Amino acid sequence: MLSKILVPVDGSENSLRALEHALFIAKSTGAQITAMHVIEHPPTVYVESQKLLNDLLSNYRKESTKILDKCKEMAQKSGVNLETIIAEGDAASNITGYAKQGGFDLVVIGSRGLGRLKEMVLGSTSNKVLHNTKCSVLVVK
Ligand SMILES: Nc1ncnc2c1ncn2[C@@H]1O[C@H](COP(=O)(O)OP(=O)(O)O)[C@@H](O)[C@H]1O
Ligand SMILES: [Mg+2]
Numbered sequence: 001m002l003s004k005i006l007v008p009v010d011g012s013e014n015s016l017r018a019l020e021h022a023l024f025i026a027k028s029t030g031a032q033i034t035a036m037h038v039i040e041h042p043p044t045v046y047v048e049s050q051k052l053l054n055d056l057l058s059n060y061r062k063e064s065t066k067i068l069d070k071c072k073e074m075a076q077k078s079g080v081n082l083e084t085i086i087a088e089g090d091a092a093s094n095i096t097g098y099a100k101q102g103g104f105d106l107v108v109i110g111s112r113g114l115g116r117l118k119e120m121v122l123g124s125t126s127n128k129v130l131h132n133t134k135c136s137v138l139v140v141k
Contacts, residue, residue, distance in 0.1 A: 002029045006104040008036050008095045008129070011067040014110030018140040019071055022108040023078040031105070034083045035071040036098060037064045038091040061086075092128035099133050108138045 007022045009015040019035060026033050039060045042053070068084040075082035087094040099107050109130075112123045122130065122139070130137050 002031045002105050004102065004104045004106075005031050005033045006036060006095070006099050006102065006107045007033060007071075008038070008091070008107070008109050008125070009067055009071055010037065010091070010110075010113040010125075011063070011070075012110060012113040014112050014140065016070070016074070018108045018110045018138075019074060021138065021140050023075060023080050025106075025108070026080045027078060032083070033075065033080060034085055034102070034104075035068055035075075036085045036087065036095060037067050038094045039064050039086065039088045040091050041089065057088075091125045092132070095125070095129050096132045099135055104135055106136050106138060107133055108140060111139050111141045 002025070005022050005026060007015075007019050009019060022033050025031060039057065042056060064086050068086065071084065072082055085098070087098065095107065095109075107129060109126050111121060111126055112118060113125060115123050126139055130139060
């Protein structure tokens with residue numbers, strides 16, 4: 001019933017807490033976990049030149065690898081096998097699309113992430129994923 005879990009991570013404490021929950025579930029169910037990071041492209045109006053955009057993206061890609069390395073380390077400590085995937089573009093639509101395409105049974109996501117405005121219970125990514133994903137979603141606070 002629960003064989004594939006997708007955990008979207010942006011590197012925030014909240015997303016790593018979501019991963020801890022997923023690892024806990026995986027240990028008792030034997031489910032396979034995939035940690036996914038989406039590199040979000042900055043709005044083009046803010047980027048003055050192609051070079052600046054390329055530099056930004058190259059930094060984001062390095063950061064993305066670091067985030068997923070941290071996830072692998074956490075999984076290793078828990079004795080759980082973890083796969084990773086990096087996508088680029090809109091976070092919510094990539095997460096929702098990958099959950100469907102990969103036949104995941106559960107998405108475990110943080111309620112908030114790296115955004116600075118914390119008044120709302122959900123961030124825009126977790127909100128969209130909760131609304132648009134067909135499988136079950138566990139929102140970790
Ligand atoms: N770029 C991303 N790639 C993968 N997961 C993400 C990304 N951005 C957000 N998430 C997931 O969504 C959760 C909520 O983040 P988000 O909705 O963006 O809130 P905030 O507005 O506080 O940043 C995070 O804890 C993480 O699990
Ligand atoms: Mg965010």
